[in-house]
Amino acid sequence: MLPVEEARARILAALSPTGAETVALPEAWNRVLAAPVAARLTQPPAALSAMDGYALRAGDGAAGATLRVVGSAPAGHPFAGRVGPGEAVRIFTGAVLPEGADAILLQEDAEAGDGVVTLREAVRPGRWIRPEGLDFRAGDILLHPGRRLTARDIGLAAAANHPWLSVHRAPRIAILATGDEIVLPGEALPRGGIVSSNAHALAALVRAYGGQPVLLPIAADRVESIAASAGAARGCDLLVTTGGASVGEHDLVQKALAPLGLAVDFWKIAMRPGKPLIWGRLGETPLLGLPGNPVSALTCAVLFLGPAMARLGGLPDAAPPFRRAVTAAALPQNDAREDYLRAFVTRGEAGQLMVTAAQRQDSSMLRVLAGAEALLRRAPHAPALPQGETVEILLLSELGL
Ligand SMILES: Nc1nc2c(c(=O)[nH]1)N[C@H]1C(S)=C(S)[C@@H](COP(=O)(O)OP(=O)(O)OC[C@H]3O[C@@H](n4cnc5c(N)ncnc54)[C@H](O)[C@@H]3O)O[C@H]1N2
Numbered sequence: 549m550l551p552v553e554e555a556r557a558r559i560l561a562a563l564s565p566t567g568a569e570t571v572a573l574p575e576a577w578n579r580v581l582a583a584p585v586a587a588r589l590t591q592p593p594a595a596l597s598a599m600d601g602y603a604l605r606a607g608d609g610a611a612g613a614t615l616r617v618v619g620s621a622p623a624g625h626p627f628a629g630r631v632g633p634g635e636a637v638r639i640f641t642g643a644v645l646p647e648g649a650d651a652i653l654l655q656e657d658a659e660a661g662d663g664v665v666t667l668r669e670a671v672r673p674g675r676w677i678r679p680e681g682l683d684f685r686a687g688d689i690l691l692h693p694g695r696r697l698t699a700r701d702i703g704l705a706a707a708a709n710h711p712w713l714s715v716h717r718a719p720r721i722a723i724l725a726t727g728d729e730i731v732l733p734g735e736a737l738p739r740g741g742i743v744s745s746n747a748h749a750l751a752a753l754v755r756a757y758g759g760q761p762v763l764l765p766i767a768a769d770r771v772e773s774i775a776a777s778a779g780a781a782r783g784c785d786l787l788v789t790t791g792g793a794s795v796g797e798h799d800l801v802q803k804a805l806a807p808l809g810l811a812v813d814f815w816k817i818a819m820r821p822g823k824p825l826i827w828g829r830l831g832e833t834p835l836l837g838l839p840g841n842p843v844s845a846l847t848c849a850v851l852f853l854g855p856a857m858a859r860l861g862g863l864p865d866a867a868p869p870f871r872r873a874v875t876a877a878a879l880p881q882n883d884a885r886e887d888y889l890r891a892f893v894t895r896g897e898a899g900q901l902m903v904t905a906a907q908r909q910d911s912s913m914l915r916v917l918a919g920a921e922a923l924l925r926r927a928p929h930a931p932a933l934p935q936g937e938t939v940e941i942l943l944l945s946e947l948g949l
């Protein structure tokens with residue numbers, strides 16, 4: 549069986565980023581930038597006052613001096629003249645510094661008279677002046693491709709005079725749940741019926757990873773039914789199936805899709821939960837076949853679908869963000885499969901992450917998964933560990949899950 553790392557590498561090697569589309573700035577939040585954002589102007593475009601007060605020549609700025617006020621410069625209305633010796637211009641925050649001036653007297657340090665102003669404090673040259681280009685200059689590259697855009701980035705792009713941005717198209721991920729026993733939440737349940745949680749959980753996960761989920765009709769455990777539903781995935785960037793991945797004669801995903809041109813790259817990996825993972829291509833569409841057990845499906849989604857979506861979405865780093873944590877309870881020896889334990893996380897006295905594996909690890913138990921804060925990685929053949937040892941975890945909240 550294939551090691552987890554190798555399985556992920558093969559998945560990533562088969563995928564390339566989606567094309568670019570242009571979106572208006574408010575739509576660009578959380579999208580991945582596809583082209584560099586260069587400043588279209590210099591910011592600030594000229595030297596500006598950072599305070600309300602008076603613009604003057606620093607040489608005139610001794611405490612006790614009285615200057616003639618020759619004009620006013622509100623923001624957006626630059627003073628047309630020049631500040632000469634013995635003169636000052638009333639100025640406001642964000643206004644262009646008038647020619648000739650090189651210092652600002654704070655309003656709080658000024659005594660305004662009739663057409664004059666007296667300095668209560670000396671001024672310092674350059675104080676309270678934002679020089680031209682303090683933040684950026686025209687042509688500076690402010691944001692690089694591959695960046696997931698934050699609210700701060702949107703502000704920066706707006707300040708640089710970009711009304712639209714070029715971003716990667718959000719990956720379209722088709723989700724196909726299979727199984728005779730599967731019904732949609734809220735439907736009448738036949739005897740032996742199971743409510744399909746996988747499709748909904750996966751759709752939410754796809755959203756959390758910045759993709760667009762496309763929910764296909766549930767397929768029964770019949771070759772024609774699976775083939776018909778899967779056909780609707782054409783045009784998507786990836787088809788994810790759940791269920792029917794294992795070895796039973798009702799586990800039909802591969803059998804149903806083979807006549808449609810399914811080329812399997814690998815099936816079965818050395819991982820728990822998630823052993824019967826399928827990776828291949830259905831015609832043009834990459835296919836990730838997840839196991840039906842809900843915890844297996846979601847754990848595989850974290851370890852393989854998340855990275856696959858990062859690659860499709862144009863992010864430079866697709867590896868899951870493992871963190872170090874300290875065991876708060878002992879762990880047993882592991883077998884040959886890389887194990888991902890549902891685990892609870894607290895903070896130790898020094899702020900370190902402390903992790904405890906849940907007692908029950910059955911791959912059907914969604915309540916345990918929903919209550920867990922992390923997946924705790926156990927390498928193949930990892931030895932038993934006492935309390936206080938370092939392990940690797942994936943923090944589910946950090947993944948937006
Ligand atoms: N003899 C063997 N049996 C099994 C093996 C094996 O190696 N030899 N592998 C086991 C492992 S590991 C897993 S994981 C499961 C995976 O099986 P399938 O992918 O074929 O999944 P199903 O059999 O269709 O379903 C398994 C389980 O999950 C429930 N399920 C399915 N779809 C959904 C859904 N959309 N929402 C919620 N729950 C779902 C289904 O009812 C089953 O209970 O195989 C083991 N067997």
Ligand code: MOO
Pocket residue numbers: 819820821822823824839841844845911
């Ligand atoms: O690998 Mo299965 O996912 O053990 O439950």
